[in-house]
Amino acid sequence: GAGVSQTPSNKVTEKGKYVELRCDPISGHTALYWYRQSLGQGPEFLIYFQGTGAADDSGLPNDRFFAVRPEGSVSTLKIQRTERGDSAVYLCASSLIGADTQYFGPGTRLTVL
């Protein structure tokens, strides 16, 4: 079946602009996760959704970052007033609730000029 998909694959924006990154999880996966991977580092947790609600958003770096999952499937990560330090690859993963293995999408590479 289809894996996790993310769009766009690349996003270049200017400092101060607003961006939205989309994640479409594996069908039937009710758990969804966002991670951020800076150059040369491992991914870092941002937020976890169980169904429609954010069960844990403790990894979001500040209030410029927000994520939604209104129908319990597709999720959108929203970044306001982007800064150069937000440049990274944003990875989305999904899993069955209670399952150990998270399956990742290809990521969105965000570049803030």
Add this chain to the structure above:
Amino acid sequence: AQKITQTQPGMFVQEKEAVTLDCTYDTSDQSYGLFWYKQPSSGEMIFLIYQGSYDEQNATEGRYSLNFQKARKSANLVISASQLGDSAMYFCAMRVGSGYKLSFGAGTTVTVRA
């Protein structure tokens, strides 16, 4: 806080040989899970293998095996019979207790030489 350490930033291996990637972890929880992911240059994180802290046998998946030494808090990945397509970044990760967050190490780059 949980911590994953991968001390080898890069490794070279000859095709058809085996390679061991080191991973040590730090947690005070008795229940945890350890994962290895592969990240090729395309960027996607590919799940390779999982070991639960209560699993008595070392996990194996095809050419991948996990050398789990609980007392030493290590979870090394062994790739046997390396192939050119194994060239990638490899990440060790941990999930603690009933949680869901994965904590990742810094990764090890593997380059397979023909």
